[in-house]
Amino acid sequence: MSSRILLKNCRFAEGQGSILIEDDKIIEVCYKETKARNVIDFDQVIDIKNKLVIPGMIDAHVHVRDMEQNNKETWKTASMAAFAGGVTTIIDMPNTIPATTNLKSLNTKREAAKKAKVNYKFHLGATENNLQELNEILKNNHSDIAGIKIFMAGSSSNEVVADENKIIEIFKLAKQYDKVVLVHSELQECLDNWQIIIEDKCIQNHDQLRNRECAIKGTELVLRLANEIGNKLYICHISTKEEIGLISKYKNKNIFCEVTPHHLTLEKSILDLVGNYGKVNPPLRTSEDNQVLWEAVVDGTIDCVGSDHAPHTIDEKSANYNDAPSGFPGLETTMPILITEFNERKIPIKKLVELTSTKPAEIFDFENRGEIKEGYFADLVVIDLENEFPIVAVLFQSKAKYSPFDGKIAKAQIDTVFVNGKKY
Ligand code: DOR
Numbered sequence: 001m002s003s004r005i006l007l008k009n010c011r012f013a014e015g016q017g018s019i020l021i022e023d024d025k026i027i028e029v030c031y032k033e034t035k036a037r038n039v040i041d042f043d044q045v046i047d048i049k050n051k052l053v054i055p056g057m058i059d060a061h062v063h064v065r066d067m068e069q070n071n072k073e074t075w076k077t078a079s080m081a082a083f084a085g086g087v088t089t090i091i092d093m094p095n096t097i098p099a100t101t102n103l104k105s106l107n108t109k110r111e112a113a114k115k116a117k118v119n120y121k122f123h124l125g126a127t128e129n130n131l132q133e134l135n136e137i138l139k140n141n142h143s144d145i146a147g148i149k150i151f152m153a154g155s156s157s158n159e160v161v162a163d164e165n166k167i168i169e170i171f172k173l174a175k176q177y178d179k180v181v182l183v184h185s186e187l188q189e190c191l192d193n194w195q196i197i198i199e200d201k202c203i204q205n206h207d208q209l210r211n212r213e214c215a216i217k218g219t220e221l222v223l224r225l226a227n228e229i230g231n232k233l234y235i236c237h238i239s240t241k242e243e244i245g246l247i248s249k250y251k252n253k254n255i256f257c258e259v260t261p262h263h264l265t266l267e268k269s270i271l272d273l274v275g276n277y278g279k280v281n282p283p284l285r286t287s288e289d290n291q292v293l294w295e296a297v298v299d300g301t302i303d304c305v306g307s308d309h310a311p312h313t314i315d316e317k318s319a320n321y322n323d324a325p326s327g328f329p330g331l332e333t334t335m336p337i338l339i340t341e342f343n344e345r346k347i348p349i350k351k352l353v354e355l356t357s358t359k360p361a362e363i364f365d366f367e368n369r370g371e372i373k374e375g376y377f378a379d380l381v382v383i384d385l386e387n388e389f390p391i392v393a394v395l396f397q398s399k400a401k402y403s404p405f406d407g408k409i410a411k412a413q414i415d416t417v418f419v420n421g422k423k424y
């Protein structure tokens with residue numbers, strides 16, 4: 001027996017109306033203007049009371065951890081954090097312990113991910129010598145693999161790919177299997193130089209130590225190589241205005257890029273207040289960079305928003321600057337912060353849906369997800385825009401209960417989430 005739920009009085013990104021869900025799919029979307037067609041019988045009616053209903057976020061940039069780092073986060077706690085933040089699909093990054101760089105570790109991760117409540121896929125990790133292993137995985141069943149990740153610099157338990165020839169080989173392999181290559185594009189050699197130049201190692205100098213020059217040069221290199229090879233390239237967490245200039249120059253149907261909520265809305269001066277909680281790679285930059293990133297969101301140069309959810313323990317983050325790991329949780333803050341900002345900046349919510357759902361579904365091959373449409377999976381988030389609420393990190397579902405956004409007032413509260421038609 002199939003079950004039908006009618007969501008009535010929904011406010012969409014554009015227009016108002018109702019959604020009929022049957023089991024895991026949307027079977028009808030009615031706008032007020034159009035006459036309801038088949039909506040006659042259902043098991044349950046939920047009055048959405050004119051709250052905003054958009055597709056759940058598909059977050060292509062999540063560090064779930066688990067396995068040997070299950071003290072930082074697990075698939076269970078990441079799923080709860082995702083629901084609290086309006087995220088219904090996550091793609092997990094490979095810099096786990098063990099790292100997702102061969103079939104054995106991939107299978108270990110597949111086992112851990114069975115605890116997930118959200119939809120998910122994995123990114124494989126490239127190293128300078130695992131091409132064979134990647135090939136082995138990709139030539140068999142790879143429907144749960146979204147992309148191949150390259151770290152061009154050390155950041156958090158990851159192997160660095162520095163050799164240009166290796167990058168070329170990885171790009172060619174990805175092209176062969178039509179997989180996207182995701183790049184953390186800071187250049188290690190450049191970072192090492194700046195470590196020598198900047199003597200004072202402190203959080204206020206994080207942006208100098210991991211100098212913008214290194215992100216710009218790395219982004220330029222991968223754009224040039226991908227342009228020659230013709231593989232799909234996804235540049236993670238763009239942080240500088242210069243990279244936006246480069247991407248505009250090279251952009252074509254195979255070149256994509258991502259921004260995080262923190263690189264859009266925070267600048268380095270906040271580090272005086274939040275210390276290592278705001279330590280992240282690439283670092284927080286300047287208000288001028290924020291501004292240019294916003295322009296790139298509006299003009300379509302940026303394709304996706306990713307949270308870069310990167311949980312660590314409070315103990316680790318409380319160490320001195322050099323020892324504290326980079327990254328902070330983002331699953332619970334991304335949608336509330338973005339919706340608040342989009343409304344304040346009067347950017348249509350339709351644009352947000354494109355960045356958080358439609359484009360990531362397209363780029364990473366999630367069939368019938370990322371839009372509110374008949375025949376699509378019922379992955380939905382209901383958002384209350386009437387109430388203001390502060391972000392309170394100690395109340396996070398994530399195990400990582402800290403955030404540089406702690407205390408910020410959001411005007412978008414996640415009310416309900418549906419994943420494959422199931423209400424959470
Ligand atoms: O700040 C970061 N944290 N940047 C990365 O590239 C890795 C991430 C992590 O895994 O903690």
Ligand code: ZN
Nearest residue numbers: 184236281282
């Ligand atoms: Zn990264």
Ligand code: ZN
Nearest residue numbers: 061093308310
């Ligand atoms: Zn990351």
